[in-house]
Amino acid sequence: xxxxxxxxxxxxxxxxxxxxxxxxxxxxxxxxxxxxxxxxxxxxxxxxxxxxxxxxxxxxxxxxxxxxxxxxx
Numbered sequence: 094x095x096x097x098x099x100x101x102x103x104x105x106x107x108x109x110x111x112x113x114x115x116x117x118x119x120x121x122x123x124x125x126x127x128x129x130x131x132x133x134x135x136x137x138x139x140x141x142x143x144x145x146x147x148x149x150x151x152x153x154x155x156x157x158x159x160x161x162x163x164x165x166x
Contacts, residue, residue: 100158105156108152112148112152122137
């Protein structure tokens with residue numbers, strides 16, 4: 094249970110898919126397959142990088158809570 098919400102395995106899988114999609118976006122932007130001009134390229138790349146890191150950390154934390162049967166709040 095996480096903040097009163099009972100975790101399901103589907104929640105963890107959905108978060109993993111979201112992290113993978115953001116990681117694919119990062120790779121495509123870095124390879125310039127997705128083309129953005131000027132400063133916008135760096136800005137979007139930086140924001141997507143932070144979002145990927147935050148979602149990956151949340152995904153790992155949720156997996157730990159689920160696997161260990163912890164109850165957070």
